[in-house]
Amino acid sequence: MTVDARGATAVAIADKVRAGTWLARDVVEHYLERIARLDGALGCYLLVDAEGARRRADAVDAARKAGRDPGALAGVPLGIKDIFCTRGVETTCASAILRGFKPPYESTATARLAAAGGVMLGKLNMDEFAMGSSNENSSVKPVRNPWSTEHVPGGSSGGSAAAVAASLCAGSIGTDTGGSIRQPAALCGVVGVKPTYGLVSRYGVIAFASSLDHPGPFGRTVEDAAALLEAMAGPDPLDATSIPQPVGAYREAARAGRAGATPLAGVRLGVPDEYFQPGMDSEVEAAVRAALDELARAGATLVKVSLPNTKYAIATYYLICTAEASSNLARYDGVKYGHRAAGVSSLEELYTKTRGEGFGREPKRRIMLGAYVLRAGYYEAYYGKALRARRKLADDFSAAFTKCDAIITPTSPVPAFKFGERMGDPLQMYLADVLTVAPNLAGIPAVSQPCGFTKSGLPIGLQTIGPALGEQICFRVASAYEARTDWHTRRPPESNAS
């Protein structure tokens, strides 16, 4: 049997495996072969669990043969960002401080994907502790953009985006704290979804900034991402911030976007001036403007909206995320797991030396900044101020959503940049998130999808932002755009990657 898994979407693979046309085992072997051949040049995977993947695929095939339902994602080969705890499989967050850590439990998101028949191939590379926008902060190796290996894939979920773009998995998951799913999705030309806060459980997801961390899926198409989200989402008693909402019909919403000539009739799409500012790459702006025209042709009404506090979003975000990170990263102390410094004579020294050796530059910077803004005497001026600004930014969205059903913006003001271009200046790197952080602060859903390429062949991303629990409208809009364009069908050159 020939498995043309590279050309198949995740939902097509599941359909074929469920029907018995393809064996999950054959699909997995096809992807393992691709990883072995192509990933050396891309660096997407930190760990390939070939034996585990074969075992899981065989279990899917056995379930089908026995007449049991093998699940909605039967046999879909998945890549998992190395921030999700996977029982017995090394999980490091791409940090030296967690080297060798084998979690004694499984994250809810990965457990649910497995229960739906998804087959984990391995753990994907990322910026250390999800801190970064280029994947250059991985302590292990950089991920390269499959469209041009001189360019970054974005971050922090760079491995998750690049692996889907290069067909080294059929779908993947990542986390988005300030854009870490959407920005790499845009830079790699795939679909990435940050759901509503609390829709996907954070249990077993290594914490960076707990009030901003959103697990979510990547796919080559909108429906693939919707199918993964359907499997991952839902209330979880193991996460106190999980919201008591039933899982929506996301795939159905994606299919609705493809129905008829004007699937967006009656839909009002907001366009905020504040997201089209000087400094934006002209090719990005042109592609997004053209996408707006296409959405209008699909029946949508475009309306001007204002998000007046947008210029405060980055400052607000970095004050809050560093404060939360400095608390969350206090647990790495050389006692319970991971790296432990040698040759120390006191507990104090064990802590300081272990952490000094184990953390890379960016986690150190954020721990320090967080500790600074939480200090007595500075707390109200920095952290307290940021919490108030956060409400103003969330209120901006609430006001805009009285005038529209979803908001359309670019995902990133620039296409993929070259390695080293922004590493010397952390502030420049932080500004890469300027169009993605506000939905994290507000906790509202947002989707990035491909909407064109630069003349030099780098993908451009379109962002659709919805109100809280507005995943369905986001999927419908994104799918309507996808059905009218062919950007999502393009594949990066493999010669580049071998």
Next chain:
Amino acid sequence: MSRITADEVRELALLARLRLSDDEVARMTGDLGAILEYVDALRALDTSDIEPMTHAVPFDCPARADETAPSLPLDDALANAPRRDGDFFQVPRIVPGPGGGQGGQGGQGGSTGGAEDGS
């Protein structure tokens, strides 16, 4: 004028339990200074009468039923420990003392005391 001095960075590193080299202190002082200058822009935003927003979704931290349920087996919880002594995580002596048994090491006596070797 930088927002933060090298001495403040050293003090902060101590509070954050981070050992930084002199080079790291110098670089960190510059980086943090630039970032703090950038976030100062927030001062222009009027936030009087605005309640702080700590979380995107209001939630009331519901208490689960107080029932005994299985928890992580001890061996699983200790499996990743860089150093283990029986059912305990092992750390360097906390309470200084000449002999064994003064470190409050939960019955492990002097076996966990003293400096660690350099392995």
